[in-house]
Amino acid sequence: MRDVVEIGLGKTAQRGFHLDDIAIVPSRRTRDVDDVSTEWRVDAYPFKIPCVAHPSDATMSPESAVALGRLGGLGVLNAEGLWTRYEDPSKILEELASLGEDADATKRLQEVYSEPIKPELIAERVRTIRDGGVTVAVRVSPQHTLALAPVVLDAGVDLLVIQGTLVSAEHVSTTDEPLNLKEFIADLDLPVIVGGCTDYKTALHLMRTGAAGVIVGVGADEWSTTDTVLGIRVPMATAIADAAAARRDYLDETGGRYVHLIADGGVSTSGDIAKAIGCGADAVMLGEPLSLAEGAPAGGAWWHSSASHPSLPRGGFCIAGEPDGTLEELLFGPANSANGQLNLFGGLRRAMAKCGYRDVKEFQKVALVLDK
Numbered sequence: 001m002r003d004v005v006e007i008g009l010g011k012t013a014q015r016g017f018h019l020d021d022i023a024i025v026p027s028r029r030t031r032d033v034d035d036v037s038t039e040w041r042v043d044a045y046p047f048k049i050p051c052v053a054h055p056s057d058a059t060m061s062p063e064s065a066v067a068l069g070r071l072g073g074l075g076v077l078n079a080e081g082l083w084t085r086y087e088d089p090s091k092i093l094e095e096l097a098s099l100g101e102d103a104d105a106t107k108r109l110q111e112v113y114s115e116p117i118k119p120e121l122i123a124e125r126v127r128t129i130r131d132g133g134v135t136v137a138v139r140v141s142p143q144h145t146l147a148l149a150p151v152v153l154d155a156g157v158d159l160l161v162i163q164g165t166l167v168s169a170e171h172v173s174t175t176d177e178p179l180n181l182k183e184f185i186a187d188l189d190l191p192v193i194v195g196g197c198t199d200y201k202t203a204l205h206l207m208r209t210g211a212a213g214v215i216v217g218v219g220a221d222e223w224s225t226t227d228t229v230l231g232i233r234v235p236m237a238t239a240i241a242d243a244a245a246a247r248r249d250y251l252d253e254t255g256g257r258y259v260h261l262i263a264d265g266g267v268s269t270s271g272d273i274a275k276a277i278g279c280g281a282d283a284v285m286l287g288e289p290l291s292l293a294e295g296a297p298a299g300g301a302w303w304h305s306s307a308s309h310p311s312l313p314r315g316g317f318c319i320a321g322e323p324d325g326t327l328e329e330l331l332f333g334p335a336n337s338a339n340g341q342l343n344l345f346g347g348l349r350r351a352m353a354k355c356g357y358r359d360v361k362e363f364q365k366v367a368l369v370l371d372k
Contacts (some may be wrong), residue, residue, distance in 0.1 A: 055081070066132030072133060078305055203242065232267055290327070
């Protein structure tokens with residue numbers, strides 16, 4: 001039973017833990033790193049590494065989605081991003097990369113994202129990714145799913161990602177027709193990944209919609225302002241563990257239907273990836289870490305997909321710095337520094353080997369300890 005703390009008369013709060021609060025405990029067995037597999041799959045689509053890209057224009061263009069796919073990850077293009085608003089957003093991306101980290105940057109983001117989405121560009125971008133020979137995944141927000149999904153689906157995607165800051169299976173509205181996720185997913189013949197969510201009940205309800213994957217977390221990193229703007233902060237270790245508990249119960253409920261968990265938030269190093277999977281995630285969603293790759297679309301700038309919201313932006317704009325290396329070096333090394341930001345999935349493999357586990361599902365059983 002989780003600790004419940006009384007924060008005042010008649011008001012309690014559950015204690016939660018971030019990834020920084022925990023550490024992995026090795027077992028009695030070690031394993032050769034060459035015998036370790038980081039492979040995972042969503043439905044019929046296999047991936048060499050448990051890496052899903054956050055759908056930010058700072059890191060995901062059609063070309064970078066193809067590059068990540070060829071290296072074994074899953075690139076996710078934002079159907080509401082710059083690539084579906086402008087025929088060639090490269091000049092805009094160059095301009096954004098030259099901006100300073102101030103209030104004007106947020107204002108400029110809002111301006112460039114006010115351009116209408118062009119359905120024909122969605123089809124063109126999907127075609128580019130498909131021609132690259134990789135799994136095609138496109139993200140839409142919950143509020144625009146009913147309008148954009150037909151265009152996205154007609155374009156021929158493999159995976160649909162419905163992602164907002166928070167997504168529930170039971171949205172209530174007295175002004176608009178809400179998206180019924182269960183009915184929507186039931187009518188599709190392709191896997192759908194939905195999220196984010198932050199707790200056991202929401203994760204379980206999202207699983208019951210028929211989703212193939214659930215995103216856990218709100219994408220929070222040091223540049224996220226969801227806490228400042230909305231007061232919502234997710235202790236990721238606890239959120240992942242709660243969602244994993246929901247999955248266990250859903251497995252029992254359905255007689256074995258497995259739903260993949262993708263951790264989105266607080267993941268920036270190879271150690272964070274290992275701890276997220278140790279808490280029960282199948283994969284991690286990477287944002288800012290990918291902005292440090294050579295050739296990133298925004299040239300080292302970073303912003304969340306919610307940072308350009310027209311009335312309530314929730315994310316700062318930053319220049320992450322000079323490239324750490326190529327995308328391949330970022331994912332697989334070699335690393336020339338000891339900060340955990342290069343060779344991200346080589347680090348995961350090493351952690352799994354040090355603890356004696358051979359694959360991602362086994363590694364979810366690793367022992368953890370509170371170290372703070």
